[in-house]
Amino acid sequence: MSERLRIENLYKVFGKYPSDALRMLRDGGTKDFVFAKLGQVVGLNDVSLTVPGGVMYMVMGLSGSGKSTLARCINRLNEPSAGRVLLDGEAVLALDEKALREVRRTRMSMVFQHFALLPNKRVIDNVEFGLKLRGIPPAQRRRRAEELLSLVGLGRWGHHMPHELSGGMRQRVGLARALATDADILIMDEPFSGLDPLIRTEMQDELLRLQRTFNKTILFITHDFQEALKLGSRIAIMSEGRIVREGTPQSIVLEPGSDYVAAFTREIDRGRLFDARSVMKAPAVLWRGPAGTVVGGDGGGFLLDACERVVAGLAGREISLLRETGELSARRGSYVCVPEAAKLVEVARSYRADHTVGVIDDAGRLVGVIGAEQILARIAHLPASGAKS
Numbered sequence: 001m002s003e004r005l006r007i008e009n010l011y012k013v014f015g016k017y018p019s020d021a022l023r024m025l026r027d028g029g030t031k032d033f034v035f036a037k038l039g040q041v042v043g044l045n046d047v048s049l050t051v052p053g054g055v056m057y058m059v060m061g062l063s064g065s066g067k068s069t070l071a072r073c074i075n076r077l078n079e080p081s082a083g084r085v086l087l088d089g090e091a092v093l094a095l096d097e098k099a100l101r102e103v104r105r106t107r108m109s110m111v112f113q114h115f116a117l118l119p120n121k122r123v124i125d126n127v128e129f130g131l132k133l134r135g136i137p138p139a140q141r142r143r144r145a146e147e148l149l150s151l152v153g154l155g156r157w158g159h160h161m162p163h164e165l166s167g168g169m170r171q172r173v174g175l176a177r178a179l180a181t182d183a184d185i186l187i188m189d190e191p192f193s194g195l196d197p198l199i200r201t202e203m204q205d206e207l208l209r210l211q212r213t214f215n216k217t218i219l220f221i222t223h224d225f226q227e228a229l230k231l232g233s234r235i236a237i238m239s240e241g242r243i244v245r246e247g248t249p250q251s252i253v254l255e256p257g258s259d260y261v262a263a264f265t266r267e268i269d270r271g272r273l274f275d276a277r278s279v280m281k282a283p284a285v286l287w288r289g290p291a292g293t294v295v296g297g298d299g300g301g302f303l304l305d306a307c308e309r310v311v312a313g314l315a316g317r318e319i320s321l322l323r324e325t326g327e328l329s330a331r332r333g334s335y336v337c338v339p340e341a342a343k344l345v346e347v348a349r350s351y352r353a354d355h356t357v358g359v360i361d362d363a364g365r366l367v368g369v370i371g372a373e374q375i376l377a378r379i380a381h382l383p384a385s386g387a388k389s
């Protein structure tokens, strides 16, 4: 994945002469310290991050942690006090006004809270709006808008006014409008906050679906950790203008690194966050013979062919028999395998006592095994022996 957006050592101090504040911050001073000494508010304190192309990158933190300031500094709605913003390697802070306007219009667009629609324009005109500003010819932009409306399930609503639609439908129009712009980097500042929970879930699913279709690069701001976990490929967690933890959702939950981050992870549903790949153990070889190779452990195993594909399953007692007598007793069809991406909750559902769950890759090869110990350990958040993180 190529890098699209890179932020390097970005600072934002709200105040006329930020140089003293910057010096204090670079010397290790905190936001509170700067405010106490100078009365200036620190929005960002040495923020660096990299957003790869085609991913949804989440910026998460409590109110006042600097999320919106970061979003606004990236496209210079707020002028950063120091640091660099690179869009496809180009320095955004060096752009003159005209070039900046062009970048905002065509390459990096900002989606504000609630996707507010223009109330006196029809739904289709709302979706077309950004394209019109870009000077796309009428027939072409109409086609694109119609396409997008049907993609969000509102193909027949183009000629209605926004007030004739339900809240959820209006949100979908807003999402279609955001995606209609050809800018392939979208900065979304809490677009779903304040929505009722059902509509919010529906919108999150819709965004994930559309993201897969359009492969946009999205920097998504949220204060909701669950939302960050659900949508994000990577998450940056902010506190007091700094990034205090950055990583994949699974790595952050496994190793929060501080009490501040750990507090967000406590209530999350681990069964739906972790996948088979992240809990499986490497299969140990127990036996080799003309019939194939047996891998697994005391809880059960698998007989594999020469291509490492599962031929048959062995229950725990059959593994004991093999160990004691060297006698192979494996039953064809008597095993459970899941794909690497299967969620832990699905693995737990397929688990049978005295059997090990196999994990297979796209080519059908056995790449790992999961016993009850791994499932329970990850759900209860204990380190499991041999499990990958």
Ligand SMILES: Nc1ncnc2c1ncn2[C@@H]1O[C@H](COP(=O)(O)OP(=O)(O)OP(=O)(O)O)[C@@H](O)[C@H]1O
Residues within 6 Å of the ligand: 014, 041, 042, 043, 061, 062, 063, 064, 065, 066, 067, 068, 069, 070, 223
């Ligand atoms: N225009 C401004 N002038 C002065 N201080 C500001 C300004 N905008 C933001 N701040 C301050 O910068 C800090 C970061 O604010 P920001 O809005 O980025 O936080 P946030 O994480 O987006 O919060 P929220 O979730 O409440 O929107 C806060 O201390 C805020 O008071």
